[in-house]
Amino acid sequence: MTILEKIKDTFKDCQIGTEFTTQEIINKAVLKHGCNPGSVIPSDYCYNRINNGIDFENYLHLFEYMGNKTYKFLGENYPYNGTIFHKPKGGFEIAIGKWSNGVIHYESYDGLQIKEEKIKDTDKKSIKHRTKRDASVKLRFDVFKRDNFKCCICGASPAKDQSVELHIDHIIPWSKGGETEINNLQTLCSRCNLGKSDYM
Structure with missing residues (x-):
């Protein structure tokens, strides 16, 4: 299984709205599939965050980053509304795009x-x-x-x-x-x- 498949399987029965800390997400994936803790990066799987090296539009979106190392589980294909942010290392967040009812817009x-x-x-x-x-x-x-x-x-x-x-x-x-x-x-x-x- 790829890391995407492992993350997807780990949270397949999770209830929408459940909140997790960064460490709780990592621990669940490690416990379920024996993932390398360093390979589990919760922000990679967010609707409202984009990280280096991620093919964002085709990636797995499961969470909304709530701030303070907390994530809310929304599941796949959620009709998400909100801004997509990137935070350069040592910099401040910048807006990259926007979701509207589960569709990405750039206008x-x-x-x-x-x-x-x-x-x-x-x-x-x-x-x-x-x-x-x-x-x-x-x-x-x-x-x-x-x-x-x-x-x-x-x-x-x-x-x-x-x-x-x-x-x-x-x-x-x-x-x-x-x-x-x-x-x-x-x-x-x-x-x-x-x-x-x-x-x-």
């Missing part, structure tokens, strides 16, 4: 609504994209990580100032044929993103 975290030049309907039809406009959670995380969780224009970071909100921005605008690919995405703070929109 409110794709930066402020950038003012785009009005394009004639005929021009819109001529642009064919290979990618979706909204970046996946993994791609968003990869862009933030590549840019060291700092704004590419001014260097602002939530690690230094908790009021800083980071966004994902298309370098070549979507409206002008830019794709949602790592080489066409950059990290901007909300201030620089808004400033950029004034010149679009």
Whole structure:
């Protein structure tokens, strides 16, 4: 069995709403399947947390992190509502995405609504994209990580100032044929993103 299968089996009969500490989750998996304690990372299995190396959208979601090393069991395919956070080592939490009734959405975290030049309907039809406009959670995380969780224009970071909100921005605008690919995405703070929109 893989670690995912072991975790899933460990909590298959758990009642929704049951709360566990980090250590209780680890202990249950060790007791049930003899897992290596170091391989059981409760935050890997959360609806509202994303960790390095996790294919978040295809991973096992069972818990909601409640803070203070406490997790609430929700089970698989729960109609979860809430923000998805990542906490860089030594930094502050940043929002990566959002759940709405069990579906991941990115719109409110794709930066402020950038003012785009009005394009004639005929021009819109001529642009064919290979990618979706909204970046996946993994791609968003990869862009933030590549840019060291700092704004590419001014260097602002939530690690230094908790009021800083980071966004994902298309370098070549979507409206002008830019794709949602790592080489066409950059990290901007909300201030620089808004400033950029004034010149679009």
